[in-house]
Structure formats: structure tokens, C-alpha cells
Amino acid sequence: MDVTEFFLKLLIILLSAKFFAEMFACLRLPSVLGEVAAGIILGPSLLGFIKVDATLYLLAEIGILLLLFEVGLETDVGQVVKVGVQSFLVAATGVLVPAVAGFCISNYIFHLSQIISLFIGGTLVATSIGITVRVLVDINKHQTKTAKIVLGAAVLDDIVGVVILAILYDFVVKGSVSLIDTAKILGFITAFLLIAPVITKLLVPFISKASLHSKTQGIIPTIMVSLILAMAFISHKVGAPGILGSFAAGIALARRFFLPLGSTIDHYSPGLAEKIEENMKPIINLFVPVFFVVVGASINLKVIDFKSVTFWQMAGLLTFVAIIAKMMSGIWVKGGLKTKLSTGIAMVPRGEVGLIFAEVGKKAGIFDDLIYAVIVFIVALTTLFTPIVLRFVMRGEEDLP
Amino acid sequence: MDVTEFFLKLLIILLSAKFFAEMFACLRLPSVLGEVAAGIILGPSLLGFIKVDATLYLLAEIGILLLLFEVGLETDVGQVVKVGVQSFLVAATGVLVPAVAGFCISNYIFHLSQIISLFIGGTLVATSIGITVRVLVDINKHQTKTAKIVLGAAVLDDIVGVVILAILYDFVVKGSVSLIDTAKILGFITAFLLIAPVITKLLVPFISKASLHSKTQGIIPTIMVSLILAMAFISHKVGAPGILGSFAAGIALARRFFLPLGSTIDHYSPGLAEKIEENMKPIINLFVPVFFVVVGASINLKVIDFKSVTFWQMAGLLTFVAIIAKMMSGIWVKGGLKTKLSTGIAMVPRGEVGLIFAEVGKKAGIFDDLIYAVIVFIVALTTLFTPIVLRFVMRGEEDLP
Numbered sequence: 197m198d199v200t201e202f203f204l205k206l207l208i209i210l211l212s213a214k215f216f217a218e219m220f221a222c223l224r225l226p227s228v229l230g231e232v233a234a235g236i237i238l239g240p241s242l243l244g245f246i247k248v249d250a251t252l253y254l255l256a257e258i259g260i261l262l263l264l265f266e267v268g269l270e271t272d273v274g275q276v277v278k279v280g281v282q283s284f285l286v287a288a289t290g291v292l293v294p295a296v297a298g299f300c301i302s303n304y305i306f307h308l309s310q311i312i313s314l315f316i317g318g319t320l321v322a323t324s325i326g327i328t329v330r331v332l333v334d335i336n337k338h339q340t341k342t343a344k345i346v347l348g349a350a351v352l353d354d355i356v357g358v359v360i361l362a363i364l365y366d367f368v369v370k371g372s373v374s375l376i377d378t379a380k381i382l383g384f385i386t387a388f389l390l391i392a393p394v395i396t397k398l399l400v401p402f403i404s405k406a407s408l409h410s411k412t413q414g415i416i417p418t419i420m421v422s423l424i425l426a427m428a429f430i431s432h433k434v435g436a437p438g439i440l441g442s443f444a445a446g447i448a449l450a451r452r453f454f455l456p457l458g459s460t461i462d463h464y465s466p467g468l469a470e471k472i473e474e475n476m477k478p479i480i481n482l483f484v485p486v487f488f489v490v491v492g493a494s495i496n497l498k499v500i501d502f503k504s505v506t507f508w509q510m511a512g513l514l515t516f517v518a519i520i521a522k523m524m525s526g527i528w529v530k531g532g533l534k535t536k537l538s539t540g541i542a543m544v545p546r547g548e549v550g551l552i553f554a555e556v557g558k559k560a561g562i563f564d565d566l567i568y569a570v571i572v573f574i575v576a577l578t579t580l581f582t583p584i585v586l587r588f589v590m591r592g593e594e595d596l597p
Numbered sequence: 598m599d600v601t602e603f604f605l606k607l608l609i610i611l612l613s614a615k616f617f618a619e620m621f622a623c624l625r626l627p628s629v630l631g632e633v634a635a636g637i638i639l640g641p642s643l644l645g646f647i648k649v650d651a652t653l654y655l656l657a658e659i660g661i662l663l664l665l666f667e668v669g670l671e672t673d674v675g676q677v678v679k680v681g682v683q684s685f686l687v688a689a690t691g692v693l694v695p696a697v698a699g700f701c702i703s704n705y706i707f708h709l710s711q712i713i714s715l716f717i718g719g720t721l722v723a724t725s726i727g728i729t730v731r732v733l734v735d736i737n738k739h740q741t742k743t744a745k746i747v748l749g750a751a752v753l754d755d756i757v758g759v760v761i762l763a764i765l766y767d768f769v770v771k772g773s774v775s776l777i778d779t780a781k782i783l784g785f786i787t788a789f790l791l792i793a794p795v796i797t798k799l800l801v802p803f804i805s806k807a808s809l810h811s812k813t814q815g816i817i818p819t820i821m822v823s824l825i826l827a828m829a830f831i832s833h834k835v836g837a838p839g840i841l842g843s844f845a846a847g848i849a850l851a852r853r854f855f856l857p858l859g860s861t862i863d864h865y866s867p868g869l870a871e872k873i874e875e876n877m878k879p880i881i882n883l884f885v886p887v888f889f890v891v892v893g894a895s896i897n898l899k900v901i902d903f904k905s906v907t908f909w910q911m912a913g914l915l916t917f918v919a920i921i922a923k924m925m926s927g928i929w930v931k932g933g934l935k936t937k938l939s940t941g942i943a944m945v946p947r948g949e950v951g952l953i954f955a956e957v958g959k960k961a962g963i964f965d966d967l968i969y970a971v972i973v974f975i976v977a978l979t980t981l982f983t984p985i986v987l988r989f990v991m992r993g994e995e996d997l998p
Contacts, residue, residue, distance in 0.1 A: 199658050200833045207826035214819045221812035251652040257600050411622035414882020418615045425608035432601045475879040481815020
């Protein structure tokens, strides 16, 4: 890799993301859509200027970790727990209905083999938490009840998506599935989710002391980014997506997260939360758009043969089902039709995990070019669907007190 | 590259850099030395935990660009011009004396071939501007007259170092040197140095307007980092080191840099400089230590055969000469012996460019293992010399008004 050429690539990514984000914001569209559009334009779909290499992918991953950390920081864990049952029902429906519908259509209508159909069903499972969260922030609805339910549900079905991928992958490689291994992974993830915020919170007095007594510059961004990376690393090691770790770290550092011994700890660190926010904002704002550009650049619309009738049949039906099946998850939410609808729509985007399924399926020889193209089409359409539709449906919804 | 493994690597780099920086600061040693020490410990010299791969190198390069940008931001171009003649004489002496001395000793005392001797002479030319600047900041002497002279001189001899490397490399590859090419490069660099700050300054009204009217978050860090990357890219394309570009960008955005039309432009942007500083500080503080850890991790002390008598003869004599010859550059500075001495000492560190010479020399088959080890030893010793010695010599020197 030529470092100077990478500088050029990076600056074009940063500038075009900003340019399109601003343009979309002016058109009253969510700016995240502009960033994804920048990625589609710069990527293999159009200009072919960006190839997502290891380094760019790394920067993008840091971006999504930082975004989930920020979301965690702004999350009131009490509110999430309060809507926990609804989140769980939304997540469960949002996993089961698309998976079953995807499998059945693939297997019974298009007569694909069982394993291919299982993979297609799996692709439809995981909501792209990144897109969903950014859209809610962009349209300034991230403190509504819908947002809290969706956040919890999206985190849950991201976990389920990764676990399903692990199981299916094992099945393809070994020909069998170990229920014990699966239970182990789920146990690890649950343990991590419970322990990670507690440990982070216990670090607060140390962070606070370090920031007061430090003789060098930049102790807070260094500790924060290290913490985020550490949590992502551990989260990945226990079998969960890395973003779960950074989200947990954010939640633990939120002003509203109290351990039983929380009041004692908070005593140590007046003003620390503000300092953390102030120091992390510029870093977060710099890295996050790289992630969405990479999402756009990971979609290669050129693989799609738009003249193929089979493609349109499969892509059309499966995309329709991907949207409708996920939207059904909203029925469990208490409230009027509008609330149910907006929850369902917010759950629709499939991004990262869907594309990972597609890549794994392709590399394992399960997906041929046609099905790969269909999945890319589904990911692209569901990703673009929510940002465009959600702002109209959510008009008038109010923040939680 | 496994992204999760890289997370672990990066967080260990960040944390150990901070830990050693704090420790050194507590011992009243420059914190930069702690960061380099962290690199030496984590790198191939000791633990072998860090291999400087392309991605890590890129993050380090961004770090040094940001450091030079920050130095530029704090530079009063008027003061640099005022000491310009002295800087020029310091740079010229600091280039000529070490180069000639290095060549003569290698050629006449150790009977090495002319081309090897030329390369060794070249290695001794370029002061490590990163180390020098950080040491001056660490001991809080970066606003003294000495600091201004050294800054100008270090920038100049970094340029000369890169040009000499280009010439020598051409000579090795083609067997001849084109004076016209060399003159062209120097012309480009001069033009760039004159034009870059002016163009940057002309962008200020645009940046100011963008930051006022932006509908998305993080417009300032995005524009700033893009500007720095763009300037580094162009600087590299005209044949100069990338840091020259980011330094020029910083100078242009400094509050004290006035174009003829400066007063009109400054009218557009009250408070912009503060906003830039506030937004860039956390990013700079996060990235800069990565650079110094990579400097430490680039030095492999294991290549040195400490039992070899020839090694000690060459390394001892050449290191001695590298230090004394560079220190002579201080004689041109107006003032007492102490000022001359501190200027000379500040010019001693050879870091990045020295190691690049060593790498190029080794890859081109000019340096054998022995001479490569000697050069690594020289770089290590001169890099550690200045941070330790300078604070004692500069005690009592005062800031420029």
C-alpha cells in the first residue's frame, strides 16, 4: 500500500461523504443516506475509485464502534429495560418471520436447495443497527419510545444474526451443528452483556483520577478509544459482534447508568461525562462517515444482471418479503398503528451482517452469482428504504420524558 | 489482516504509549521518550509484539502530519522569517558537516566504497523534526528563539535529506545524477512552500461559511483532516516530505499568519481558530503517540551484534561524529554559548529519514548487516540523546515576546 495514495483516497472519502451528507440534509433527507450514496458512487458500482481494502475496512470498523459507543452514551438504560419486553418481542418476530419467509420462498417457490435457502433466510435476519441508529439521529427521533424499542431489538437481532451465521457456517464446514457450542456462545454473550458495563463503570474512578493527575496531553481520548477497542475485542472473542462491546462501554459511561454502588462512584467524577463527550465528539464525527461510505462501497450494483427475468422475480419477491416480514415485528409495540408502523420500518435495513452473509455464502460456494446479486439488491433496497420512508411516518412522535 | 487482532494491537500501543509517557513525565523526562521506549519494548527489539505493517504505518504517518499541523498552527511566521537567516545557516551547516564527516570517516578510516560512504553521509543529514519538536513542547520551550531557529532549520534539512536520498537512489539505479531533475524538484518544493499557505488561507472564508451553515455534525474536523491529507499528498507529489504540507497548512491557519489581504479574510471568521483548535486537539492527541511508538518499533536492536569489535569501532566513532557534527550547526546562532549549544543539541536526533536511508540502502544491497546495524545504533542513540540532554541545557531560556 502506498501511504500517499491512501491519503488521497481517505480525503476523497471524507470530503465526498460530507458533501453528499450536506446535500441530502438540505433536501431534508437523512444525511446517512448521502454518505452511503457517496460510497455507491465512489465504489465499484459506479466510479470504481474505492476498493475496500483491509486498512479502509479497519477505519470503517472503528467508525461503527465509535457510533455505537456514542449511542450507548446517550442511552438511558432504565428506559431500555422499561421497554425490554417489547424490544424482545420485536426482535424475536424480526428474526423469525423474515428467516422463515425467506427460507420458504427460496425453497418452495424457487426450488433452491435447503442449505441455500437457510443462508438466504439468515441474510434477512439482522437489522443494520448502524443505519437504523443514524437515521433516527438524523431525523432527530432518537429519544422517542420507538427509538428505544428499536435500539434494543436491533442489538438483540444483531446478536442472533451473528450466532445464526456461526451455526450455518459450522453446518456447511462440518456437516453438523453442535447445540452445546451454540448454547456456550449464547451463555458467553449473556455473561458479557451483564458484566461489561459493570466493569466499565468500576473503571470510572480510575479514569477520573488519571484525567486529573495526567502530566501529558490527551489522556481522555486515549483511554476512551482504548476502552472501546478492548470491549470490541472481548465482545468478538466471546462470539458477539464487536459493536456490542462498544455499545456496552457507552451505556456504562452514560450519566444515567447506575450500579447499586453508582452513587459512590459518581461522587469521584463530577464533569467527567462532559469531558468525555467534548473529547470524543470530533473523533466520532471524523470516523463514523467512513463506515457508511464503506457500506455504500461494499455494494457492487454491477454484479446485478438487470436483464435477467429470474433475477427480477427473485429479487422482487424476496425484497418485498424482506420489507414486509420485518415490518411485522412492529405489531407487538404498545400504541397506535403509527407507532407500530414506524417501529417496523425502522427495523427494515439490512446492511453489514447481510453483506457478510452474502460474502460467506459466496466464498463457501453456496451462493452463485445470481443469488449473490439478489442479496446485494435486497441489502441496497432495504438500506435505502428506511431513511426515505421513516421521516414521514414518524412525524409528530415525541421524545420520552 | 484480522480486524479484531488489530484492535488489540492498537489499544496496547495507545495504552503503553500513554503509560510510559506519564512515567517519563513523572521522572521529569520528555514524554516523547516514553513513547519511543514503549515502541522499543513492544517492537522487535524486545517483545516482538508489534510488527509495523502498512496499516500501522499509515496511522503513524497521520500522527506525524497532525503533529506538524499543530506546530504550524502555533507558529508565528513572522518570528520564523525574523530568524530565517540563522535557520538557513544552521540547516546548511547541519547538512554539510555531518554529510562530509560521515563520508570521510566511512571512506578513509573504514575503507568503505564511495557509494556506501555517500549513503552513510546521507543518513546523518536529516534531523528528526518530530522528535525535536515534541521534545521542545514537552519541556515547554517551544516558544523560545532557539525553538524557532531549530524549527526552520529542521524543516529545511528534512527537505535536503529527502532530496539527497532521491539523488543517491537515482545514482544507484541509473548510475548517473540528473542536475536538471534535482533543480526541478527544488523548484517545485520552493513553489509549493510559497503557494500552499496562500491557497490554504484563501480557503478560510469557505471553511468559515461551511462551519456556520453546515446541517451535519463534524464539518470542522472533516475539512481540517482532509486539508492536511491533501497538502501532504501534494507535497509528496512535488518531491517533498508530506509533513511539509501539513506544516504549511498549519502555518496558514495560525492566527498570526497574514496575507496582504489577511485582514479582510480574518473578518469572515471570528472564533474560527479556536473552533479548529478545540476540534483538532483530541484527534491530534490520539494519533501523535502512535507515530513515536512506531519510531521505537522501527528500531530493531536485535540486528546489532554487540560482541563485534568492528561494530563498536564504527558505531562508536560514527555516533560520536553524528552528534558533534550536528551540534556544530549551532555556532551561527546569535547569543551566548548556551544558546548555541541548545540549538546544536536540538538538531541532533535522526529518526524517520535516517531509518528510511537505512532501509533503502539495505534493500538496494548497498548496506550489509553490519552497516545497517551501525545506522540503527546511530538513529537510536541520537534520538535518545536530545530528550535527555536538552532540558538541562535549556533551563532558563525564555519565550519570545
